[in-house]
Amino acid sequence: MHQLTYGDIKAATGRIAGRVRSVALSRVDPGAISTAHRDPLGGREPEPCEVWLALEFMQHTGSFKARGAQNFLQAHRDSGTLPDAGVTIASGGNAGLACAWAAQQQSVTATVFLPTTAPAVKVARLRGYGADVRMVGLEYADALAACETFAATTGALASHAYDHPLIAAGAGTLLEEIRQQIPGLDTVVVAVGGGGLFAGVATAAQHHGIRTVAVEPENSRALNAAIEAGRPVDVAVDSIAADSLGARRASAMALHAAQQGGVHSVLVTDSEIVRARQALWDHRRVATEHGAATALAALTSPDQRLSDQHLSERDLPSRPVEPGRRYRPGSGEKVAVVLCGANTDVRTLVDHTRPDQQRSS
Template structure:
């Protein structure tokens, strides 16, 4: 079980390698107050850099990171980017398996970071299987996209920063794919009595389905956020945390994700990817409604996106 001590150790281990991202107060709301945790400003443009640093640095401390074999990752894009970036920083090679459907902008950046890119299948699960075979044959260090305690602990440092910068926070809203971000944040939030709202696309309800079934179970992977939230099932680390912490689990439609993404650009000039905008969509769509006076932190977790796909720049009034 992931612990608060694991997250605190990750904060200490990675503090000189990652950015402490700011909290931006949202526009005035009719009820509670909203802050945006600007994790899209993290190195590599995504929260996953934190877990990648924690995983690779911890492995190096234990003598498990071979400088010749390096690391292997499977990813729809962002986890691969983060691990390739970290590997380059630490001077080791990286091989990244991604679905052939991954956005070209992410594949190009993987190559810019010096990674060997292998395009496999049409979704994350197929890339994951190929990466596992590669690890078995080479002995390189496997860096999971979400389901390793060190990966989740690194992401959980975001929660520590939120509690430090916004001591009166009542609720943290975040998007869920495979659950690494959720596991880390929920572990921190539980220690402080803070509510966590776990937001998923209706098309990829990994956590929601697992909570209903009482175990991780496969779901279909589809929709506009599949490149970053496209895990076929919730990770075991996240599921174990969810059983202990009982999140508020909500689902949002693709149209609502798209609208929230456009709002982030139109009102704040934040170029969020669809997966990152899913968190805000819980508020803008009304599937989660804050109480009067509730202080809500929304994690905007990534900005590795094609700007040409963001909608019109006419202003949207951000009351939710």
């Protein structure tokens, strides 16, 4: 297995320049996110932290996945290994959309396999990007098996949702852009599913001496379980964010990145994810996926396990810490929270500002 390096991310940055949208940043209102109770330098009142939202949901196809898909195809085109049969993937989610979009941009055929139970709206979006959509079986595993057979028989290039160095390196370009816009960035907070975004971002962050906070739903904790076991392991998945963070196993690349130091593992509950997502809508009129709100929940969740423990010392730790229920920024800390996707049903958001709802509550 190729372990991701900062060189991979630098190569991806040049490869996809001008082919994806640069991330926009929006600062959180001062004082909205609390700092740690204690100043580790001694009894002084802590300075307010500086928190920024990285609005990556404004990316092509509505998620960060466009970066990896574009890097994957462009790298194969540059090396002359992009076959006439095009690219194929089994995914009705963000990875499938990104693959279809990138293929359209590169004038390449994309064949996307989905179970027959996939929502019609996803099928329509994929076809809107020009993909050849094949409906196979009742479960994702059936679609994946058909995709693998298709790749083997036609020579089509098989893509993956997250477990490929080119996919992860493309995702890592996000950190390079954030860092350019926030001089002195201390910490980046990302949600974790299978670990493609995390592996890329953490690898770039480690190169620059920036801390990475890896946030997962407590009932969908593939990376957290891998850190605990010292190897990728299968986990049960039962979370409201499972549509985007529902990987049963984290990639070996993600675990390797987590073991290099400078990483905090945080678990949050579904109710905290829902609360963070609703807050983004109530205060900013931003409708994100539950997976994107998972990252923000690490900063807004009530402290249930860590009490006054301060987990954001300026020196990077040598190993991942015991998972907590919240990340508390330190005095004056600069933090970027990645809102990674917004392919969601806005009807699940409640408008708490409507007068009729206020009267009925």
